Amino acid sequence: xxxxxxxxxxxxxxxxxxxxxxxxxxxxxxxxxxxxxxxxxxxxxxxxxxxxxxxxxxxxxxxxxxxxxxxxxxxxxxxxxxxxxxxxxxxxxxxxxxxxxxxxxxxxxxxxxxxxxxxxxxxxxxxxxxxxxxxxxxxxxxxxxxxxxxxxxxxxxxxxxxxxxxxxxxxxxxxxxxxxxxxxxxxxxxxxxxxxxxxxxxxxxxxxxxxxxxxxxxxxxxxxxxxxxxxxxxxxxxxxxxxxxxxxxxxxxxxxxxxxxxxxxxxxxxxxxxxxxxxxxxxxxxxxxxxxxxxxxxxxxxxxxxxxxxxxxxxxxxxxxxxxxxxxxxxxxxxxxxxxxxxxxxxxxxxxxxxxxxxxxxxxxxxxxxxxxxxxxxxxxxxxxxxxxxxxxxxxxxxxxxxxxxxxxxxxxxxxxxxxx
Amino acid sequence: xxxxxxxxxxxxxxxxxxxxxxxxxxxxxxxxxxxxxxxxxxxxxxxxxxxxxxxxxxxxxxxxxxxxxxxxxxxxxxxxxxxxxxxxxxxxxxxxxxxxxxxxxxxxxxxxxxxxxxxxxxxxxxxxxxxxxxxxxxxxxxxxxxxxxxxxxxxxxxxxxxxxxxxxxxxxxxxxxxxxxxxxxxxxxxxxxxxxxxxxxxxxxxxxxxxxxxxxxxxxxxxxxxxxxxxxxxxxxxxxxxxxxxxxxxxxxxxxxxxxxxxxxxxxxxxxxxxxxxxxxxxxxxxxxxxxxxxxxxxxxxxxxxxxxxxxxxxxxxxxxxxxxxxxxxxxxxxxxxxxxxxxxxxxxxxxxxxxxxxxxxxxxxxxxxxxxxxxxxxxxxxxxxxxxxxxxxxx
Numbered sequence: 122x123x124x125x126x127x128x129x130x131x132x133x134x135x136x137x138x139x140x141x142x143x144x145x146x147x148x149x150x151x152x153x154x155x156x157x158x159x160x161x162x163x164x165x166x167x168x169x170x171x172x173x174x175x176x177x178x179x180x181x182x183x184x185x186x187x188x189x190x191x192x193x194x195x196x197x198x199x200x201x202x203x204x205x206x207x208x209x210x211x212x213x214x215x216x217x218x219x220x221x222x223x224x225x226x227x228x229x230x231x232x233x234x235x236x237x238x239x240x241x242x243x244x245x246x247x248x249x250x251x252x253x254x255x256x257x258x259x260x261x262x263x264x265x266x267x268x269x270x271x272x273x274x275x276x277x278x279x280x281x282x283x284x285x286x287x288x289x290x291x292x293x294x295x296x297x298x299x300x301x302x303x304x305x306x307x308x309x310x311x312x313x314x315x316x317x318x319x320x321x322x323x324x325x326x327x328x329x330x331x332x333x334x335x336x337x338x339x340x341x342x343x344x345x346x347x348x349x350x351x352x353x354x355x356x357x358x359x360x361x362x363x364x365x366x367x368x369x370x371x372x373x374x375x376x377x378x379x380x381x382x383x384x385x386x387x388x389x390x391x392x393x394x395x396x397x398x399x400x401x402x403x404x405x406x407x408x409x410x411x412x413x414x415x416x417x418x419x420x421x422x423x424x425x426x427x428x429x430x431x432x433x434x435x436x437x438x439x440x441x442x443x444x445x446x447x448x449x450x451x452x453x454x455x456x457x458x459x460x461x462x463x464x465x466x467x468x469x470x471x472x473x474x475x476x477x478x479x480x481x482x483x484x485x486x487x488x489x490x491x492x493x494x495x496x497x498x499x500x501x502x503x504x505x506x507x508x509x510x511x512x513x514x515x516x517x518x519x520x521x522x523x524x525x526x527x528x529x530x531x532x533x534x535x536x537x538x539x540x541x542x
Numbered sequence: 543x544x545x546x547x548x549x550x551x552x553x554x555x556x557x558x559x560x561x562x563x564x565x566x567x568x569x570x571x572x573x574x575x576x577x578x579x580x581x582x583x584x585x586x587x588x589x590x591x592x593x594x595x596x597x598x599x600x601x602x603x604x605x606x607x608x609x610x611x612x613x614x615x616x617x618x619x620x621x622x623x624x625x626x627x628x629x630x631x632x633x634x635x636x637x638x639x640x641x642x643x644x645x646x647x648x649x650x651x652x653x654x655x656x657x658x659x660x661x662x663x664x665x666x667x668x669x670x671x672x673x674x675x676x677x678x679x680x681x682x683x684x685x686x687x688x689x690x691x692x693x694x695x696x697x698x699x700x701x702x703x704x705x706x707x708x709x710x711x712x713x714x715x716x717x718x719x720x721x722x723x724x725x726x727x728x729x730x731x732x733x734x735x736x737x738x739x740x741x742x743x744x745x746x747x748x749x750x751x752x753x754x755x756x757x758x759x760x761x762x763x764x765x766x767x768x769x770x771x772x773x774x775x776x777x778x779x780x781x782x783x784x785x786x787x788x789x790x791x792x793x794x795x796x797x798x799x800x801x802x803x804x805x806x807x808x809x810x811x812x813x814x815x816x817x818x819x820x821x822x823x824x825x826x827x828x829x830x831x832x833x834x835x836x837x838x839x840x841x842x843x844x845x846x847x848x849x850x851x852x853x854x855x856x857x858x859x860x861x862x863x864x865x866x867x868x869x870x871x872x873x874x875x876x877x878x879x880x881x882x883x884x885x886x887x888x889x890x891x892x893x894x895x896x897x898x899x900x901x902x903x904x905x906x907x908x909x910x911x912x913x914x915x916x917x918x919x920x921x922x923x924x925x926x927x928x929x930x931x932x933x934x935x936x937x938x
Binding site: 279281464478485486489493516536 | 593742747
């Protein structure tokens with residue numbers, strides 16, 4: 122299947138769909154502003170990201186008194202950015218990449234290291250050079266620490282990062298051998314970081330550092346290429362391997378198109394990835410302007426973060442109390458999605474994995490607190506069905522007759538239809 | 543344990559009290575749930591040690607020089623080992639389990655694995671979850687138990703997200719984050735509308751979400767209708783694992799009817815500084831399980847429950863330079879309970895005949911599962927595992 126460009130101008134429902142996927146959701150006015158526009162033009166515009174952050178973020182992790190508080194504040198600061206950023210697509214992508222190049226706060230608790238990692242994900246959110254992105258992640262103190270790459274020395278390999286580089290970050294299982302993992306570990310020896318180690322120095326900066334005396338400069342064979350390969354060589358070889366194009370393209374389809382991606386469509390994106398030498402921006406532009414993208418409505422089960430951020434963006438980004446943002450970051454965690462702390466290096470599987478009894482119960486509680494609770498935010502306008510459900514004719518009409526607007530809003534937020542994007 | 547008429551009235555009153563503010567269909571569901579007799583059957587509690595627990599530092603080959611040669615920094619010194627046999631002993635952090643060993647209710651299955659071992663955490667865990675080394679099946683072995691019994695509530699995970707082991711072809715079985723918070727509190731006046739909302743006809747993922755929500759409402763009612771019966775019979779250690787085990791005991795004591803309960807303990811991926819991390823984890827494991835066992839004995843339920851524990855793989859025999867271990871193959875399984883035949887089942891690995899630095903497994907984990915399925919749960923293991931697998935006679 123090729124990814125044909127959408128031939129029509131965006132309808133209201135097309136615009137609502139695009140904003141559910143690229144901005145977690147939007148208000149009626151934001152949706153209407155895109156209607157009638159050309160899909161390619163809109164995709165290009167939305168992918169022109171800059172690094173400007175939301176003004177007035179009340180959370181400053183540098184003020185934390187303990188590593189644990191540093192993690193909590195980092196998480197809340199990110200949730201604030203997700204809620205109020207003028208570039209929601211940048212944050213959607215940062216969240217997607219944090220679920221690809223996974224690090225976890227079980228091991229990484231240094232405040233500047235986590236901030237550098239997040240900024241790296243934002244800077245490369247729609248990268249034009251995936252291999253460059255992979256190398257910068259690989260050399261980030263967050264990743265060096267998380268997968269023990271800083272413990273990997275000549276003659277004394279630690280295979281953790283080498284294995285996950287192939288299995289989870291680039292080619293995926295099936296394209297490499299156990300020998301490749303071992304040879305990759307050899308090539309990556311000598312990488313470490315300096316500064317910011319240990320629980321007491323959690324506010325101190327860290328930087329990548331190469332210890333040549335601990336690097337194994339001997340001959341290796343990795344994914345079919347031989348030579349005195351360096352760590353940089355290994356990351357580049359893995360990131361530019363043909364299988365990586367498919368593996369990463371499938372991730373992007375998971376994030377933007379459907380929980381169960383169409384493999385023929387994935388193959389088209391993978392071909393674009395290979396042709397453009399890992400230009401993610403080009404892959405996304407083609408994807409977000411395609412009729413395939415616009416045909417897959419309601420095919421993604423919203424993650425806990427997407428549910429919470431989607432609800433608040435649909436409500437017009439009302440201001441929340443500082444404490445409410447902190448609570449919501451915790452609640453997302455209890456629903457299965459602590460920011461910066463997936464269950465494992467594989468990341469969150471998503472899709473139906475998000476649907477458990479406890480997560481569903483908590484969705485009901487969040488919806489109640491945003492609509493009926495004492496601290497429920499005030500709303501300037503009541504969200505339309507188009508904003509809430511992506512359709513002009515609500516499938517819930519009839520169910521909510523006789524209820525007041527806030528009760529209707531509550532029931533809509535807990536409906537299966539709102540739970541999908 | 544059966545619920546007599548007087549108890550039933552008492553508990554159904556409690557259940558409705560617990561759901562006050564929502565009469566109507568939720569409370570009716572509560573009353574129906576309470577009216578179901580408690581299961582008099584046996585329960586299997588599965589413990590997952592996530593991350594690849596190092597079997598050699600768990601059940602230690604304390605007379606084997608090759609073990610100490612391969613692990614100069616992280617081996618368990620012989621003087622610290624809790625001696626079980628002339629050749630084997632437990633990691634010292636497992637001391638809370640010694641009374642169970644002494645009474646013949648703790649079993650170790652040596653050297654368990656599967657053909658063509660996979661060193662990916664996720665692929666290997668999926669193999670244990672689906673009981674399918676070819677990775678062709680998506681549904682889990684416990685999900686198939688539920689399909690066989692025909693009741694989606696017959697197995698539950700205690701924890702946040704449902705493991706693949708509990709996936710059935712169309713449904714995940716319940717995950718109960720915590721028994722206390724496992725209840726629907728609907729704002730006043732929305733009873734009828736909520737019921738109508740859930741009953742709208744839907745398709746695709748919306749249909750899945752709608753069905754999952756309806757099932758969740760029913761599950762919470764079953765749990766809440768009975769959970770108040772429980773009075774703790776032991777002091778559990780602090781932390782998520784102890785709390786989850788206590789919730790498991792509570793569900794069993796309340797007679798909510800699950801045949802299989804599932805609890806996970808994370809963090810066994812010990813590539814660096816293994817001693818500190820694994821020591822703490824094994825301590826958490828042992829103190830939690832010891833409290834669980836004491837609780838069951840106090841409740842008079844110890845003859846109805848067994849525990850079976852596994853991890854997706856063991857670690858390399860040789861330590862790495864970070865005082866840790868990288869991903870390996872086969873490992874130990876454990877089981878405990880009055881229904882378990884204590885002792886060491888199977889031969890220890892030969893540490894001088896390795897496969898690429900790993901032990902060669904000798905017992906197929908599906909044979910261990912088969913014992914639990916056939917002898918303990920009274921099911922046809924072949925239907926669930928897709929073949930006949932011989933295993934050690936670990937059920938008494």
